[in-house]
Amino acid sequence: MGIVAKTGNEAMAEAMRQINPDVVAAYPITPATEIVMIFAQFVADGLVDTEYIPVESEHSAMSACVGAATTGARVMTGTSSQGLALMYEILPIASALRLPIIMCDVNRAISGPINIHCDHSDTMAARDFGWIQIFSENPQEAYDNLLQAVKIAEDPRVMLPTMVTTDGFIISHGMERIEMLEDAKAKEYVGEKKAAYSVLDIEKPTTVGALDLTDYYFEHKMPILDAMKKAKDVILEVGRDFGKKFGREYGFFEKYKLDDAEIAIVALGSTCGTAKVAIDQLREQGIKAGMLKLRVFRPFPAEEIAAALGKLKAVAVMDRSDSFNTQGGPVFAEIRSALYGASNAPKVINYVYGLGGRDINVPQLKSVFADLAKVDKMPPINYLGVRE
Amino acid sequence: MSKLMNWKELPPCDQLGARTAEEFETGDWRIGEKPVWHPEICIQCLICWISCPDSAVTVKDSKMTGFDYKHCKGCGICAKECPVKPNKAITMERE
Numbered sequence: 437m438g439i440v441a442k443t444g445n446e447a448m449a450e451a452m453r454q455i456n457p458d459v460v461a462a463y464p465i466t467p468a469t470e471i472v473m474i475f476a477q478f479v480a481d482g483l484v485d486t487e488y489i490p491v492e493s494e495h496s497a498m499s500a501c502v503g504a505a506t507t508g509a510r511v512m513t514g515t516s517s518q519g520l521a522l523m524y525e526i527l528p529i530a531s532a533l534r535l536p537i538i539m540c541d542v543n544r545a546i547s548g549p550i551n552i553h554c555d556h557s558d559t560m561a562a563r564d565f566g567w568i569q570i571f572s573e574n575p576q577e578a579y580d581n582l583l584q585a586v587k588i589a590e591d592p593r594v595m596l597p598t599m600v601t602t603d604g605f606i607i608s609h610g611m612e613r614i615e616m617l618e619d620a621k622a623k624e625y626v627g628e629k630k631a632a633y634s635v636l637d638i639e640k641p642t643t644v645g646a647l648d649l650t651d652y653y654f655e656h657k658m659p660i661l662d663a664m665k666k667a668k669d670v671i672l673e674v675g676r677d678f679g680k681k682f683g684r685e686y687g688f689f690e691k692y693k694l695d696d697a698e699i700a701i702v703a704l705g706s707t708c709g710t711a712k713v714a715i716d717q718l719r720e721q722g723i724k725a726g727m728l729k730l731r732v733f734r735p736f737p738a739e740e741i742a743a744a745l746g747k748l749k750a751v752a753v754m755d756r757s758d759s760f761n762t763q764g765g766p767v768f769a770e771i772r773s774a775l776y777g778a779s780n781a782p783k784v785i786n787y788v789y790g791l792g793g794r795d796i797n798v799p800q801l802k803s804v805f806a807d808l809a810k811v812d813k814m815p816p817i818n819y820l821g822v823r824e
Numbered sequence: 825m826s827k828l829m830n831w832k833e834l835p836p837c838d839q840l841g842a843r844t845a846e847e848f849e850t851g852d853w854r855i856g857e858k859p860v861w862h863p864e865i866c867i868q869c870l871i872c873w874i875s876c877p878d879s880a881v882t883v884k885d886s887k888m889t890g891f892d893y894k895h896c897k898g899c900g901i902c903a904k905e906c907p908v909k910p911n912k913a914i915t916m917e918r919e
Contacts, residue, residue: 534837595837632837641842651828658831659838 442614444607447575448514448540448600449474451582453484454622457538458509458629461489461500466552467604468516468542475514494519498526498537505535506644508631510586513537516604517544517558524562530597531566531660533644534632536589537597539567540582543705543756544604545792553793554604556704557757559733560766566660568598568667569734571704576614578602580684581731583617586626587674593666595632603706605793610706617682625681664735671732688737690729691744693719697726699808700745702771703754704730707789707796711754714801725805730767738774745775748782750811752804756790764788764817783811789820796821846895850878854898857916861890866913872902 442450448471452460460479462472479488489504491497494515505511515523520541530537545551546558563569570585572578581600589598602608617625633642648656672687679685692708693715694700703711708729718725728744728751745751753772755765763769764786775781787804790796800820807814835841859872868888873881880896882889898916906912 532838534839633839643840643842643844646840646844655829655831655834656838659834662831 439613439615441611442575442579442616443470443609443611444572444575444578444602445470445542445609446474446611447579447614447616448582448602449478450616451579451622452512452540453478454617454619455510455512455538455583455586455626456484456623457486457512459487459489459501459504459511460513461491461497461504461511462513462515463491463494463497463519465494465516465519467544467608468514468519468540470608471514471540471542494522495525498523498530501537502526502530502533502535505530505537506533506633506635508629508634508636510590510629511535511537512539514540514542516542517546517552520558520562521546524565527562527565527567527597529645532656534595534659534663535597536586536595538582538585538589539597539599540578541599541601542604542608543601549792551792552604554606554706555756555791555793557791559599559601560757560759562599563734563766566596566664567734568594568596568664568671568732570598570600570732571730572600572602572607573706573708573729574607575602575610575612576684577731578607579614579616580678580682580686583622583626584674584678584686587677588667588670590629591667591670591674592630592632594663594670596660596663596667601705606706615684668735668737671735686731688730688732688740689744690731692727692729694726694728694744696724698724698749699751699805699811700726700728700748701752701754701801701804702728702730702741702745702767704733704767705756707754707756707801710796710798711801714798714805717798718802718805723805723809733767736770736774738770741771742774742778742781745771745782746778746780750783750785750808752808753784753786754804755786755788758788758791768817784816785811785814786817787820788817791822794821849894850897851892851894854896854919856919857898857900858893858896858919859891859898859900859902859914860917861888862911862913862915865908865911867908869907871905871907872914875901875905877901
């Protein structure tokens with residue numbers, strides 16, 4: 437395949453084609469529609485062996501995914517925003533049943549008001565459902581992350597559903613140069629799925645979805661946490677192996693000019709590309725600016741982040757969603773918690789920005805670094821780009 | 825119930841075996857009445873067996889043999905559905 441021009445949605449659909457899942461159940465929603473639309477064309481054209489299940493809602497899509505995955509099938513879906521919200525009821529069932537379903541999730545603002553553009557409020561609301569969450573900066577990462585997600589989710593130590601996210605429109609509809617693997621190499625890379633169990637195995641009958649009350653529910657939640665802890669090792673192994681095989685290595689986060697930085701931001705997704713431009717310009721002026729681009733939000737790599745940010749004077753956490761808890765965004769809460777108690781912990785402030793697709797640009801990000809230079813005078817929680 | 829396992833003793837990927845409801849004795853859910861079988865007038869139609877929501881009607885060699893009181897919740901469907909007349913072959917009686 438080599439080098440091609442693809443939007444984020446096209447890149448994810450192509451990765452799905454190469455993964456060739458047994459079952460895809462999906463319902464279209466802007467801006468994720470194209471992923472499953474393009475994939476449906478692949479099915480119609482006979483390019484994949486997938487059983488494609490058209491459903492009447494995302495609630496049904498995720499339910500069908502769960503049902504299919506209990507047979508041991510490799511299952512994928514794609515959604516966004518309200519669609520993801522309609523899946524919420526089923527998401528923790530997928531993780532509790534240890535079904536490594538892979539989701540292409542295009543980050544989009546949650547209604548209301550009704551909005552179709554990017555922010556992270558949909559995905560952040562799904563953060564406590566036992567799903568691994570991987571963010572992508574651009575179509576290349578979306579493609580690479582989706583292939584790796586199969587290896588991570590289906591690892592016997594993990595067996596957890598995984599969502600790979602892109603930013604709505606900014607990545608999903610933005611066309612970029614990406615390097616794709618040859619079909620055969622991608623197929624060899626993802627390999628055959630080894631299921632933990634199958635409800636169709638009559639030799640080993642199993643109970644799925646049993647009632648679990650005060651005596652066992654608690655115990656049955658602990659293995660999910662245990663798998664999430666083990667997923668940290670697996671994510672690093674898979675990221676290193678991907679780098680060795682294909683030249684692009686991945687970890688929990690990317691450190692952009694962070695090692696000698698004095699002030700830095702933490703961001704996820706497409707904003708990181710803009711931030712790199714801002715940081716390059718600041719570096720030319722002699723300002724030691726850097727960035728921790730967070731790739732893996734679940735499991736949350738707290739110790740690693742604390743170590744990476746430990747030497748800085750000040751850090752700004754960029755949240756593209758708000759928790760409405762009056763304490764800033766969800767990424768801020770976790771980063772500040774990760775740094776609490778660390779010796780020489782930097783000052784940490786929060787910027788909630790870009791809600792409903794509000795643009796974030798280089799001058800704005802440079803203003804954040806300017807704020808960090810006088811961090812003692814800054815309030816802990818700031819709203820960037822809103823008219824006040 | 826057998827001894828409660830800790831979470832590390834759960835099977836890999838938390839998979840339960842089949843027929844786990846057998847271990848869960850719902851007989852103590854009865855609130856004062858239990859079905860009593862009168863074999864001398866029973867016509868062995870097995871309508872009680874097919875109606876029981878808890879598989880608590882015991883059958884051997886296609887013949888009704890009584891009740892599994894460890895699982896019978898005392899709902900009374902068997903007694904209600906028993907077609908034997910004038911006296912039913914299953915009656916609900918005080919425990």
